[in-house]
Amino acid sequence: MIETIRAAFVIARRDFTAIIFSKSFFFFLLGPLFPIGIAVAAGGLGAQVSQDIDSPVIGVAMSAAESDRLLAAHAHLSGSLGTRALPELFVLDDFSGREDDIIATLHSEKSLTAIVTGSLAAPVLTGSERDVQRWQGKIALLAETALAQPAPVEIRTTFVEQTSSSSERNQLLTAQAGQAILILLTMILAGMVLSNLVEEKTNKIIEILAAAIPMDAIFLGKLFAMLGMALVGITVWSTMGLSVALLVGGNWAALPSPAVGWPLFCLLLILYFSMAYLLLGSLFLGIGAMATTVREVQTLSMPVTMGQLLVFFLAYSSITKLGEPVEWFAVLFPFSSPFAMIARAAQMDNIWQHGLALVWQAVFTIIIIRFSVMLFRRNVMKSGQAARKNGLLARITGK
Structure with a gap:
């Protein structure tokens, strides 16, 4: 276990350095400007939920x-x-x-x-x-x-x-904002993991790494390198956003306060983004490892994006249904759990549930990574008949 963690750290440091100091990272930082315009145009999405709240x-x-x-x-x-x-x-x-x-x-x-x-x-x-x-x-x-x-x-x-009624409405608004921030950041950043291994597979670098380092460490290292890159981007965007907000001014006291308080809510926002990124990233890393060309990655991008939206809609529809079966399903389903739990942080002040949720999500992340490594070893890192299979579905199913 210790050797795997050390090897994963080496891979993470290698990939993180290569990404951060590349010329394309600057253009990556400009990426959110386009989704912001789309988010503003789609502002009427929460109209029905707002009617239920108010x-x-x-x-x-x-x-x-x-x-x-x-x-x-x-x-x-x-x-x-x-x-x-x-x-x-x-x-x-x-x-x-x-x-x-x-x-x-x-x-x-x-x-x-x-x-x-x-x-x-x-x-x-x-x-x-x-x-x-x-x-x-x-x-x-x-x-x-x-x-x-x-x-x-x-x-x-x-x-x-x-009043209790106005406090409840304010917390629901904070829950909506928290979920919107999480899904926007996850959609921007998690999809990049799909193409992470394609170039190294094409150049046979992955085979050299696999000969010296366990595949679990390679996958884990690459996943945390991408998470580190995402957190650096979020830090830059947050700094820019806060600077603009301070220059423009505003009534900060009027912001609806979440049930757990702003310091803990912001910490949970970072933790749940990290878990959402790791969950989706581990899944995308396994799928991307099966792809051999950029074209296959582009083919996968649309269903992956639609899957992210379905997960978000599940969590978003359960904001006003605390304790109901649909809300419990959103909490327990791993991919929607981070979004449902950040909504709970805005509306419920008990802290212990977030520790359980983070452990639950971490366990599923490990399971998905192990399953992705198993598929990669079975269908990619072997020669013979499997190496001659060209279909992505055939490589995933092993048939």
């Missing part, structure tokens, strides 16, 4: 008669404005209306965005500043309709630090 519910704590009039006004306006234009109303029975009770209810009831108290003539809307400013106009419209008077109704507002 389902505001306003609690009504008024007298029974005024609550009924407000509900009737809501039903009347919903017919002309549409149900999505108005927040849902929920009547709170046996509610005292005291300020401490309002704050306690907002923090305990995750479904409530804000609470309206007082009377129809003088309503009081209590909630987070963002939610109150967003919905006070609609509540005033409902009160005016319920009173059937042309005079505007003045809404008094009371702000609380943050």
Whole structure:
């Protein structure tokens, strides 16, 4: 094991140095400029998920008669404005209306965005500043309709630090952003592993290396060399992005905070990117090892990209379904696990699950590397009849 690790380190250092100091690495660093434009154009992808996330519910704590009039006004306006234009109303029975009770209810009831108290003539809307400013106009419209008077109704507002509903929405936005960053970086960087061995196979260098070093070490070294190159690129892009953001300025405090906090979330983002890269990279390295020409690598690029998108869609569709079977499947399926777990980091504050997930993903990475090495030894590193087979499928299946 120690000799394999040492040999893998030699291969990783050799490949990493050759990539970093090559002329093409500069153009590689310019690569994300093109996907950024595509990502901006595809910004409407999360519209449906955003609708599921943003389902505001306003609690009504008024007298029974005024609550009924407000509900009737809501039903009347919903017919002309549409149900999505108005927040849902929920009547709170046996509610005292005291300020401490309002704050306690907002923090305990995750479904409530804000609470309206007082009377129809003088309503009081209590909630987070963002939610109150967003919905006070609609509540005033409902009160005016319920009173059937042309005079505007003045809404008094009371702000609380943050409600459970607004906190949940903010964490979901952070989960979406984390998954988008992971899939964008993985799609840009992991596919490069496909062509990693083609040149060395063509020049017979791989046979020389295989005669002196175990194939496990060669695969492991090349995989970690590509991961190191990817992390260098990410460091450069992050530095450039932060520099532009600092020059432009902005309200950093307004960024939605993940459940585990920003320092740990950023660390988990790096770790889960590394695991996503190693999982896909080990698979791509095994497939690429079967290819003998650049044309075969180009043929594989499209289905590989589609496979990455399907994995991302699986994890993305489970953001709003924590604890449901589809979300558990996304967590346990190795290739979607990093994306599903970064979403959990944004929404759940327990830390131990991330340790288990990282170990689970690392075990599957080792299994895939061993399987890829077995295929390579069986179908490539032997002469005779297998060496004369030209089809990629034949080399993979050994038939």
